[in-house]
Amino acid sequence: MATAGIKEVARHAGVSLGTVSNVLNRPSTVTPTTRQRVLDAIAELGYVRNDSARQLRAGRSRTVAIVVLDVANPFFTDVVRGAEQVVEEAAAMLVVCSSGEDRAREHRHLELLEEQRVRGVLITPVGHGVQPDLERLHARGIPVVLVDRGCGQANRCSVAVDDVLGGRLAVEHLLERGHRRLAYIGGPFAIPQVADRHAGAAAALADRGELRVTQTKGLTVAAGRHAAADLVALPAAARPTAVFCANDLLALGVLQELTERGLRVPDDIAIVGYDDIEFAGAAAVPLSSVRQPREQLGRTAAQLLLEEADGGATHQHRQVVFQPELVVRRSSERPWR
């Protein structure tokens, strides 16, 4: 099934190689008659461009890559959707790779992408130190945009969401509803998001109330149930009246455990989660949650990337920080008492 090339098309249409190429790439420079003859030949032979050859000649490809921590994580799938929109608009192709939080896999992916001479890479890197892989890509002229990670230096573009602000929004809302004994559930604190959300919460609270911190081992429903069990065990007078969770999964776990142990949400304890995943609004008690502009994160990242890829030297690196937004639902709606 070895496919016909431009050469055969040319012979078939009785024109030269260059003319066929012109029909394909600069149709206006070819006489309508000739053009039609070529197009007919193309249709007849079922000719399909060979992208490898085209790229080889061009020196770079028309694909953009996005490397996420986990393809199955709803946060990233939304980011991917956003990026997809922009990339497709630019007639390019988005390839999605997932590192699975594994440095080695991330490395392998980046190697392959480099061999493919991709136009650019959107990435949420594993870990936070220096990123020799990314430095190398950049040095090779492949633009890199950090996603959901700020970057200290100004030598790169990045898009992120202000997690400190997110924490602040949640706590300000709870204060405003009259809560004074709050709890923060989240962990491990090595994850910057977890630490930032806490920092924002603590700062907002200042000395207007107390914040009980429960560190969890992960951001899962199970961890949430576990942490909630501690709260239940407290004497009612000392028990926080509202819980802010680093994540909706934790919040769902907390909700589940509290309900099961006979505490009512929001009557006995209010809950605010983070991420506003699809199921936050569909929970037994619809969850208040801090929403991140996920698709927009992806769109903006892709825009910055294409801008850098096309703009070349004139490009100014930018660090974009989005603001999260609090979505209030039943789990924290009513004023306390």
Place this chain on the structure above:
Amino acid sequence: MATAGIKEVARHAGVSLGTVSNVLNRPSTVTPTTRQRVLDAIAELGYVRNDSARQLRAGRSRTVAIVVLDVANPFFTDVVRGAEQVVEEAAAMLVVCSSGEDRAREHRHLELLEEQRVRGVLITPVGHGVQPDLERLHARGIPVVLVDRGCGQANRCSVAVDDVLGGRLAVEHLLERGHRRLAYIGGPFAIPQVADRHAGAAAALADRGELRVTQTKGLTVAAGRHAAADLVALPAAARPTAVFCANDLLALGVLQELTERGLRVPDDIAIVGYDDIEFAGAAAVPLSSVRQPREQLGRTAAQLLLEEADGGATHQHRQVVFQPELVVRRSSERPWR
């Protein structure tokens, strides 16, 4: 930043072009001394293979594509994860495209993939009729494996899950728990999955009970709440004692609405969902659900694809059908009455 090629490496190491290529592709045929010299040169120049050139020469690429209906759908993300495992094991790359249920986008993706001369395509096609696009790919020698769609003809590989069996499992479970008045909630019936699950349910029930069917407009939480409202309106004596939903989202909606209207699950009404999404087990009342082997679907599809791509003429097309599995949780656990 135009990168050094094999040629520069050769000059730098004082050997010929072919030798460098040999070091890269058949290291054993090169003397250790020479090999080392070449490797040093490669390291020093920061040489990186150019995949376009390699592919051009080879005539085919090392990437496999998967085209799904929606990247953000948990079902597909799991399928992708499965496929990823197999493809990466084969030192190939998986590119994920999403058609967004849109024929035109699907078409565009397939065109691009064809231009890239991908090694093969895993696809859940939009719609169900004949697929000229797929025929064309196949005719061009690009293997195509259908995912989550059986295929009548035997001229293709496919992997799917037996939805009729899934419906049967759910209803048999409910019968066994003593339920006799059942409801099926799902729609639109134009979706084969919805129709098949219903068919299985109806067949399993036969004349052992009655099945009230409520058609929904979609498979969403909102649709579930809406459908549940109808049930609540029924006089208690006529009300089904158990509901089987075509989908977990529907089931979550039903659960939410029933709870809100004062009906207890599972005491007043039992629920069985379908898909066993992550949140099924984390719902207010953990949901029983029919689980599909999603990752395995992806793995098997990828295996079939690679087999076809490598096996060439000797390849036998296969239609694999997996069996779903019922996961019983609190929403339907207890015997009725």
Place this chain on the structure above:
DNA sequence: AGCATGACCTGAAACGTTTCATAGATGTTG
């Protein structure tokens, strides 16, 4: 008629690999 202009088309060169027939060197055998 002579010439410049433009419109259209041509074909060779280059992109960076891999492959393969062959040359050269070294070792082995009778």
Place this chain on the structure above:
DNA sequence: CAACATCTATGAAACGTTTCAGGTCATGCT
């Protein structure tokens, strides 16, 4: 020592495009 086998290394050819410096020809101008 000749003949032969084995092991390494060589460099030209080919893969399918795009680009670009020209070539050809009709047209309009002087």
